[in-house]
Amino acid sequence: MNIKTNKVGIIGSGSWATALAKILLENVNEINWFFRKKATIETFKQNKHNPRYLHEVEFDTSKINFCEDINCIVSNSDILIIAVPSAFLPSVLADVTDLSGKYILSGVKGIVTEENLLVAEYLQKYFNVDHGRIGVLAGPCHAEEVAREKLSYLTVACTTEEKAITFTQLLECDYIYTTPSDDIWGTEYAAVLKNVVAVAAGIAHGQRFGDNFHAVLISRAIQEIKRFVDQVHPIDRDIKAPAYLGDLMVTAYSQFSRNRTFGSMIGKGYSVKTAQLELNMVAEGYYATKSIHEINQHYKVDMPICEAVYNILYNKVPPHKVFAELTKKLC
Structure with a gap:
């Protein structure tokens, strides 16, 4: 080639x-x-x-x-x-x-x-x-x-x-x-998961959580991603590398992140449909949330952040209730 x-x-x-x-x-x-x-x-x-x-x-x-x-x-x-x-x-x-x-x-x-x-x-x-x-x-x-x-x-x-x-x-x-x-499998799954986490970060922003909580959320999220990709495709990888941690950070924090923006709308009380219409772009994290939830029914990895987002987007549990429980699990 x-x-x-x-x-x-x-x-x-x-x-x-x-x-x-x-x-x-x-x-x-x-x-x-x-x-x-x-x-x-x-x-x-x-x-x-x-x-x-x-x-x-x-x-x-x-x-x-x-x-x-x-x-x-x-x-x-x-x-x-x-x-x-x-x-x-x-x-x-x-x-x-x-x-x-x-x-x-x-x-x-x-x-x-x-x-x-x-x-x-x-x-x-x-x-x-x-x-x-x-x-x-x-x-x-x-x-x-x-x-x-x-x-x-x-x-x-x-x-x-x-x-x-x-x-x-x-x-x-x-x-x-x-x-x-x-690491073709790990990078693909990490790219999927970071979008779900970015939605969670956006919801936290919409719920008026501060920088301290966001730092904990992201540090726990990279551990969650590592648990999942190591279970799905167990090879030697550095989860702190840009393909994993770097991509997660920019998607969770950046002003350009459509997944974070979408999550922020949800955190402020928008319905999923209204948030999607106003965003006018595809937030991959919405679809990824359901897929990861279904895939994890087989692997049974501990994924409290992804499950929290799933409960908000698909089970329609109010964000403040879900995050009240999530905050305890991030200790």
Whole structure:
């Protein structure tokens, strides 16, 4: 796989996909980019930026091959980068006829909820993509900061570190540092779990808890994440690394975190539906909460923070009641 010369396609048109497109064009001459609507493509070409996300990022559109036919993107790309909300992944890929022979880098920090599958598992089950051809993006890297070329760090996880190093060549640039990893399962699950914790942090903020409580919440949360990923995929990993702790911290604290924002609305008394409508973006943590709850019925890991969020979002227990119990469990 020659990263520098092979054709790269992006599936996704949101803020993270747009940020990844910006990064890619630092290293490759052109990209293929899938948009569902032809009108959106025409607006993009006219204005030189994504009409819906990260308007400040201006593109040289002569380097972008736009197409509203996803199979056109797939057939003309050797490497595919997927950056869509996990809840929409099945519908986005519904018309794809063949992914065989493709290398795939997943920027989906979520879980396919219908069957509670990680993205790598979903691609293998439904498209017969070998795990050795899949990479997973992890780490603290908000699209809004990439747009401003703020120094950011990404981890690329594959089944082997050698393959991960190859993928990093797509992403390394002046404002992006990369780290390879062979923990494809742990990084995917950690990315799912940190969104649930960010919702919890938002609820705590909405309930007017202070910085002291937030610090305890996050320190207990990383322990909770470690218990889960060690149970699901027991290998030697440093849970304090950026792919785990770093991603958790930025998602739980940042002003750009949609999961924290969503949780804050819930903590202030918004209904789930109202919060989703006002946010007008997908909060992966909402879907991840139910999936992790269901998966953990098998593993039975002690996860008081995730269970607290589940009781609020799905059992509709008032946040103040749930957090009154949670605060005791965090001692």
